[in-house]
Amino acid sequence: MVFFILMATIGPFLVAYPSRSYQSLYEGDAGNPPSFKHPFGVEVSGIDVFSETVHSAKNDLYVGLAATLITTLIGVAVGALAGYFKGVVSDIMLGITQMFFVIPVLLLILLFARVFSVLVFKGLGLTLIVLILSFFGWSSIAFIVRGETLRLKEMEFVQAARSLGAGSFRLLFRHIVPNILSPVIVIATLNIAGFILTEVVVSFLGFGDPNTSTWGLLLNEGFPYVRSTWWVSLFPGLAVVFCVLGFNLMGDGLSDALNPRLRE
Amino acid sequence: MQETITSTDRVLEVNSLVKYFDVLERGIFRKKIVGQVHAVDNVTFHIFAGETLGLVGESGCGKTTAGKVILMLEEPTSGSIQFEGKDVVATFEHGPQDEMKQLRRNMQMVFQNPYNSLDPRMTVYDIISEAFVIHRHIPKNQWTDRVYELLRMVNLEEYHAERYPHEFSGGQRQRIAIARALAVDPKFVILDEPVSSLDVSIRAQILNLLIDLQRKQRLSYLYISHDLSSVRQISQRVAVMYLGEVVELANANELFDRPLHPYTQALISAVPVPDPDQKTTRIILPGEVPSPINPPKGCRFHPRCPHATDICKDVAPTFEDRLVQGHWIACHHADKFV
Amino acid sequence: MDENLLEITSLRTYFFTEAGVVKALDGMSLVVKKGQAVGLVGESGSGKSVTAQSVLRIVPRPGRIVDGSVKFDGEELLSKKEDEMRKLRGPKMAIVFQDPTTSLNPLYTVEKQLTDILILHRDLSKEDAAKQALHLLDRVGIQDPERRLKAYPHELSGGMKQRIAIARALACDPILLFADEPTTNLDVTIQAQVLELLKQLQRELHMTMVMITHDMGIIADMTEQVTVLYAGKVMEVADTPTLFKSPKHPYTEALLKAVPSVRQTRTLEVIPGNIPNLIEPPVGCVFHPRCKYAKDVCVKKDPELEKVAEGHYAACHFWRELQLEGKGG
Numbered sequence: 061m062v063f064f065i066l067m068a069t070i071g072p073f074l075v076a077y078p079s080r081s082y083q084s085l086y087e088g089d090a091g092n093p094p095s096f097k098h099p100f101g102v103e104v105s106g107i108d109v110f111s112e113t114v115h116s117a118k119n120d121l122y123v124g125l126a127a128t129l130i131t132t133l134i135g136v137a138v139g140a141l142a143g144y145f146k147g148v149v150s151d152i153m154l155g156i157t158q159m160f161f162v163i164p165v166l167l168l169i170l171l172f173a174r175v176f177s178v179l180v181f182k183g184l185g186l187t188l189i190v191l192i193l194s195f196f197g198w199s200s201i202a203f204i205v206r207g208e209t210l211r212l213k214e215m216e217f218v219q220a221a222r223s224l225g226a227g228s229f230r231l232l233f234r235h236i237v238p239n240i241l242s243p244v245i246v247i248a249t250l251n252i253a254g255f256i257l258t259e260v261v262v263s264f265l266g267f268g269d270p271n272t273s274t275w276g277l278l279l280n281e282g283f284p285y286v287r288s289t290w291w292v293s294l295f296p297g298l299a300v301v302f303c304v305l306g307f308n309l310m311g312d313g314l315s316d317a318l319n320p321r322l323r324e
Numbered sequence: 325m326q327e328t329i330t331s332t333d334r335v336l337e338v339n340s341l342v343k344y345f346d347v348l349e350r351g352i353f354r355k356k357i358v359g360q361v362h363a364v365d366n367v368t369f370h371i372f373a374g375e376t377l378g379l380v381g382e383s384g385c386g387k388t389t390a391g392k393v394i395l396m397l398e399e400p401t402s403g404s405i406q407f408e409g410k411d412v413v414a415t416f417e418h419g420p421q422d423e424m425k426q427l428r429r430n431m432q433m434v435f436q437n438p439y440n441s442l443d444p445r446m447t448v449y450d451i452i453s454e455a456f457v458i459h460r461h462i463p464k465n466q467w468t469d470r471v472y473e474l475l476r477m478v479n480l481e482e483y484h485a486e487r488y489p490h491e492f493s494g495g496q497r498q499r500i501a502i503a504r505a506l507a508v509d510p511k512f513v514i515l516d517e518p519v520s521s522l523d524v525s526i527r528a529q530i531l532n533l534l535i536d537l538q539r540k541q542r543l544s545y546l547y548i549s550h551d552l553s554s555v556r557q558i559s560q561r562v563a564v565m566y567l568g569e570v571v572e573l574a575n576a577n578e579l580f581d582r583p584l585h586p587y588t589q590a591l592i593s594a595v596p597v598p599d600p601d602q603k604t605t606r607i608i609l610p611g612e613v614p615s616p617i618n619p620p621k622g623c624r625f626h627p628r629c630p631h632a633t634d635i636c637k638d639v640a641p642t643f644e645d646r647l648v649q650g651h652w653i654a655c656h657h658a659d660k661f662v
Numbered sequence: 663m664d665e666n667l668l669e670i671t672s673l674r675t676y677f678f679t680e681a682g683v684v685k686a687l688d689g690m691s692l693v694v695k696k697g698q699a700v701g702l703v704g705e706s707g708s709g710k711s712v713t714a715q716s717v718l719r720i721v722p723r724p725g726r727i728v729d730g731s732v733k734f735d736g737e738e739l740l741s742k743k744e745d746e747m748r749k750l751r752g753p754k755m756a757i758v759f760q761d762p763t764t765s766l767n768p769l770y771t772v773e774k775q776l777t778d779i780l781i782l783h784r785d786l787s788k789e790d791a792a793k794q795a796l797h798l799l800d801r802v803g804i805q806d807p808e809r810r811l812k813a814y815p816h817e818l819s820g821g822m823k824q825r826i827a828i829a830r831a832l833a834c835d836p837i838l839l840f841a842d843e844p845t846t847n848l849d850v851t852i853q854a855q856v857l858e859l860l861k862q863l864q865r866e867l868h869m870t871m872v873m874i875t876h877d878m879g880i881i882a883d884m885t886e887q888v889t890v891l892y893a894g895k896v897m898e899v900a901d902t903p904t905l906f907k908s909p910k911h912p913y914t915e916a917l918l919k920a921v922p923s924v925r926q927t928r929t930l931e932v933i934p935g936n937i938p939n940l941i942e943p944p945v946g947c948v949f950h951p952r953c954k955y956a957k958d959v960c961v962k963k964d965p966e967l968e969k970v971a972e973g974h975y976a977a978c979h980f981w982r983e984l985q986l987e988g989k990g991g
Contacts, residue, residue: 215440216435216436216437217440217442217443219433219435220435220441220442220501221443222397223397223431223432224428224459224504224508225458225459226454226458230458234454235443238445382849382851382852493936495936524876524878525705525917525920525952528920528921528931529934531930532930550849552924553879553921553922556923556924576927590851591851594851594853594854595879595924596879596883596884597879597883597923597924598877598878598879598881598906598918598923599925599989600882600883600902601903601989602882603883606854606858608854608858609851609854609855612819612821612822613819
């Protein structure tokens, strides 16, 4: 996990070739298998796979983390409010959440990417993905948060705070929200992995920005030549696998670590 | 009963208190009310300053709900609650904010489950000082001293303040809950089954602590429990609830030694006595406690009452102390038992 | 013929957890004669439930019986294989658990839960099993048994569920019944019903019953002989009237003094301190940190269970010297 974060942040400064550079073409290395000079090999187009993979880390993590951050914030807010306040407002919020939940986010992304292809090419492709994911992907968190809020609301320590004279604001933020954080954090961590995968799929299918390095893009470029220059597909693929696995494991570990403390 | 200083001032008066819960059937868009749970049905009693009123009954009788309503943790359907003469319901619904806050300071509650009543994410210090944060009745530089003082009052140590609830045993957590209730300097505390989830050897500790604090701080208690033995221990007067109604209210010794209502008689005879010489002839009540959604007509106890007659099926008895002064009872045939 | 149905000797059952080894039972002994109703009293952590689990060999992981002997009708149970034990559970010995909500399977009707056992152990046909199930419900005092048979547990009240749990335990006419806090979760008046039922059944069926509880009142009412457990060890064994009138162990005395009674108001005497940590129990006498009579030797040496009189044993260094107070007298 740490490895990937390091790779994303420091990597781009260390690698030999800038992002998306076709330099190797001119050096006559195009299409070469992995070697000392090019540890992951070179694409047919001349792009060095290793530096590309490293550059992509930054972008993919951006998608994963940004989308997760926003969806979590929205999800927690909606869920907590929907769970805490009874009545019409809560029911409406619940309904909206349910609607958002069923929307196939991936298809929407693909659709928007086509429609707004201008933006995509201008380099805002990733941001577009983030925006769509954030806009539609918060419902699962909202559900969990709402459920937990409902449960916690009836718990005696919340009743005790009410009997002490605490107002709704205090109850929500001092008592309820801190206690729902543990399941939320776990889901958020798993979401990071999920969102990264979404990006990979989008770019792999060709809907991404060809000017921004991402793993999905690499996979897309490597696909037609997978028989010959297999290294173009293998290494970014491995990067995705390990990254996703890393976040999943982190999510598992977190859920174990956070549980016993709350368990009596 | 315990010796205590009781004045003739009434610290709490509950009159014709009613709390019904709606039973809903949920459709996709609509909710339909299909019935009501008669949780608390026309309950009247009062508590004198410095005394403990025990409230006993089995599950579903409404005693916990009554406690919550008195503290306005649930809104009453109808009826009045007066604290030291002040109308509690009105203050909560319209009254000035600061008066409501003052009421909150005066009326506190210690909950049943020590594992759920403390926020697991807060330290003991935070839990107890939350009262200060909300009410600001103590200057900030005195908070730590006051927290330590409260901890000492409940026989805990100062260093416990840094710890989290899960590091304590059930009995210790109840002490923390008691300290928290006392942090606002209340006059009246509702104790909802405070020792039921504790081990036998710990119960005595908490009961004695409560009695001690009552004497020292001149507190009034409403002690809610299904455990008759501990109720007898701590209460001066006792009220017995069945299916949302109070069926008998009397001085503790009176009630336990000479119960007048058939339900109370059965209840007391059902408790196993820790003395092999006193074998009880148990009065075994037939059947189960009926659902509070559809309470029986007339006297609610009549389907299970060994002395029920025709009038009991049709006419609900009035709650009065006609036969013995100060000994209230709702039964058509109470004169049989006097 | 041996008149002892159950003989437990120096039983040690430990739970091997991540936090350490929990010594749930640490040298526990118990003798139950045929047809007797005995009590096993203790608070949480005393090991009373684990005792029943150990006899039936259903101790949950990470627990394990590490030492001792359990003789049932002369046969050593600890050396039996699992399938031999399975033949005993039901026909010979059974447990009624505390919480009928969790001890009855919510997915199956009452009828299925009862007939399953009957078919398994008695090899009855479905029809015969169903008839027997009806008979069982009748025996535990359930009104309208035909209707109840078809019901699911969640449709029934607590008292009713516990009666069914008792019916299930008795389905194959066991000769030994463990009742593990059978009424703790029930309302007082329902508890009275269930206790009366158990008393009646024990009389009629000449069953040997071990009543596991923390309630001294139930002990006084339902048992002839009592064993007092604390932190996995036996503190005192006596017949019930003697235990209440002339206890010989400080813990027994303390328990009797700390328990309020509905018949009288008195000052409760507090037992200071808390139930000990079973991973690191106190050295010497396990009760010494809370005992008001504790002396030096109590801190160093673990007392043996010594004979006070016929049928009366106490594990205390000073049982001879101490004048302990009981009830009455």
